[in-house]
Amino acid sequence: MAVNAQRFLDDLHKLREFGASGVGNGVSRPAYSDADIAARRWLAGRFAEACLEPHFDPVGNLFGLAPGKSLLMGSHSDSQPEGGWLDGALGVVAALELARSGDRPISVVSFQDEEGRFGVTTGSAIWSGKLPLEHADDLIDHGGMRFSAARGRMRDLAQGFVDPNRFTGFLEMHIEQGPVLDTNKEKIGVVTDIVGIRDMVIEFSGQQNHAGTTPMHLRRDAFQALSAFNSLINDRFKNVVSPQTVWTIGHVDVHPSASSIVPGQVRFSMQWRDGDVDRLARMESIIRASAEEIGRAIGVEFRFGQMLGIEPVEMDPELRQSLEDGAQTVAPGTWRVMPSGALHDASNVAALMPVAMVFVPSINGISHDFAEDTSEADLVIGLQVLEAALASH
C-alpha cells in the first residue's frame, strides 16, 4: 500500500487549525497551551484510527505505538509562540502517513516542548535521560509558570515513560529552517550530523564616563571593546572554520546605553556551532584569548559566563544511507547531504538508538515566523523519499 499524499496534506492542514494564527499558515501552539493539548488529543485519535496505540508519557510526549519491535518516526507538534504550520508538525504527520500505509511496523511520536518554552527540546531530553524529570520540574517559562505545573495540565492523559528498547531506530523529517536548499533549488537535504553548540555570555566592564569631557585616550569604553573583540575573532576564525561553521553575537546589552555616556559595561552572547568538537574547541580558545587581549589593550575587565555545550551528533550511517538512496530514487540530482545547524529531537534520541534526519526546503529560509512555508509539492517529495528509504532499508 503506497502513501496517500492527499491524506497526508489534509492531516497537515487539519493539525494547522489547532492554534491557527489567522496570518497565512501561521500557528501559535506553544507546549501545554490549550491548542497544543487539543492537537495532541486529535493526533492520538488519528493514531488509534491507524491501529497505533496512543500513549502519553508523564511529560506529554505522545506516542502511537505499533505492536512489538518497530522503527520510531516523528518529531514534535508544539510550535513557537509565533510559528509556522510545518516546524515539527511535518515530521509527525509524515510518520503517521508512513505508519498507516506501509507494511512494516512503524511507531509515531510527537515530542513535547521541542521549541523550548521550558528547556531545550525538553520532552525528548527528558525521555532520553539527559534531563532528569526532577530538574525539569523546576524550570520556569517567561511567564513564571513551572514545568511541573505545565505538565500537570495533561495529568489525566499521562501513563508511564515508554521503554526505548522497543524501537530499532528513529527517523525524523523536518523543514530545513535555513536557506541552503531553497537558494540552490534543491528538494532534499540528507543530514550528516546535527552540529554541536557552544554558547556563553561575555561581559566587558570598563569605565562609564561623560562623552564630552573624557578624552579618547583616557576612555575604557566597553562597547569599543566588544567591537574590537568582534573584529579580532572574525579575522582569526578564518583559519579555523569550514563553510558550515557559524558564529553569532546575537544578544547585546550596552550599559547605560545613553548617547552622551561612554558605555561602562557590555554583556553579550557568543554562540558558535559546528559538527566537529575539535573545531568548536579551537574556536573557544580563540574567543578566550581574544577577549583577554582586547581587555588588556582597552583596559576593560572581562568575564566569561558558564559555557553551554551541546555536543555534535552524527547520524547513523546505515539509516542515513537509506535516506540517500531514497533521495536519489525520488529526486535524482536535486538533493544534497548537509549538516543540521538547528537542534532537533533526534539529537536527544541518538542517546537511545540509531537516528537519521531528512530536510525539505524552507521558502526563503524562513522559520519561527508565521511566514514559514514549503510548497505542497516539496512536502510530498519529502514523504516519498521517506517511503523509498524504508523500502531500501
Added chain:
Amino acid sequence: MAVNAQRFLDDLHKLREFGASGVGNGVSRPAYSDADIAARRWLAGRFAEACLEPHFDPVGNLFGLAPGKSLLMGSHSDSQPEGGWLDGALGVVAALELARSGDRPISVVSFQDEEGRFGVTTGSAIWSGKLPLEHADDLIDHGGMRFSAARGRMRDLAQGFVDPNRFTGFLEMHIEQGPVLDTNKEKIGVVTDIVGIRDMVIEFSGQQNHAGTTPMHLRRDAFQALSAFNSLINDRFKNVVSPQTVWTIGHVDVHPSASSIVPGQVRFSMQWRDGDVDRLARMESIIRASAEEIGRAIGVEFRFGQMLGIEPVEMDPELRQSLEDGAQTVAPGTWRVMPSGALHDASNVAALMPVAMVFVPSINGISHDFAEDTSEADLVIGLQVLEAALASH
C-alpha cells in the same frame, strides 16, 4: 575686601543640604523639585543679605542683581537626579562670594534646569532667546510632566525676564567633569571654547535569521554592520581629529537581541564633539560615507535620523585673558587652557554678551554621580583665581 574662603565653603555645604542624598556629598536636586525650589529660596535670601536684589524670572532662573551695569557671574543650582554637590552649585556660590566681597558691581545668577530635566540647559536657553518659551512649555520630562506645569510650581515667585543689557559679560566657574586636570595634577583649566556637538541616530536593517541554519555568507547581520562601521570610522577619523576631538557610540539597541537569532536590526547613537565646525563637518562626511559603504558591503539598509547640532562657542578673548592672568598669579605652572567638552549655561549666554569659563579639577574625573568631588583646597584656588582675574580685568 578679600574673598572669605571659609564663608564660601560654608555656603557650599549649606546649599548641599537641600536634596542631600545621604551618600557622601551626593545631592538629588532636580529642577523644580521641592529641594530645588527650597534651595533657590535660600539662595535668594543670601543674595538679599549681600545687597543683591533677588529676582526670579518666569522659568525660575534666579538672579541677584547689583544696581546699574554689572558683570554677571554664576552657573546653576539644579542637579542631576543622582548628582554631586558642586556641579553648578560651585559657580553660583563662588559668584555670590565675589559679589559680596569685592568692590565692583557683580550680579549673580543660578540658571534653572541646566541638567536638562526638560530640554538642554533649558533655563539659559530660554533666557538667551534660543528656545522660545511657548516651545519650551510643550516639553515633557521622563515622568510625563509638562514644562509649563513644572515652572508653574514657582509661579508665586516669578517676575519678568531680566534685561541682558544690564550685564557687561558673564563668567562661569565649574568643575571640569572630566579627568584631564586631575590626571595631570593641575589646579585650573581656563576654557578656550565650548565644543560643538553633533548627535544622530543611525539604523542598520538587515535580515533576522536563525543563528544555526543561516550560513555566514548568506547573513545580513545588523550587529556585524555596526561593528564594521565602528572600525571603519575609527580608522578614518585618525586623519581628521585632534587630541581634543571625541566621538561616542553610547546608545546601542540590537533587535531582537537573542543568542540564537542573527540580529535583524540595530539602532545606535553616533555623537561627536569638537571646537571646529569644519572638523565636525568632515567627520559627518566620513560617518555618512562609511555607513553607506558598510550597508552595501553587508547588504543592510541604513537610515540616518535627524542630526542634532549645537555649535561650538569661543570664549571672549579679553575675559579669557583675565582668567589666564588670574591662574598664572594664583597657580603658576599648574594650570592649562583647554576646551570644554561638556555643554554649559555659558554656551547660551554667549548669544547675549562676552563669556568665559574656568574649571577646577574633578577627582577621578567623576561627575553626574553621588561620588563627584573636588578637594576644598582646589575649590578655594578656583575662587582665588576668579578674584585675581577680576582684579586684572
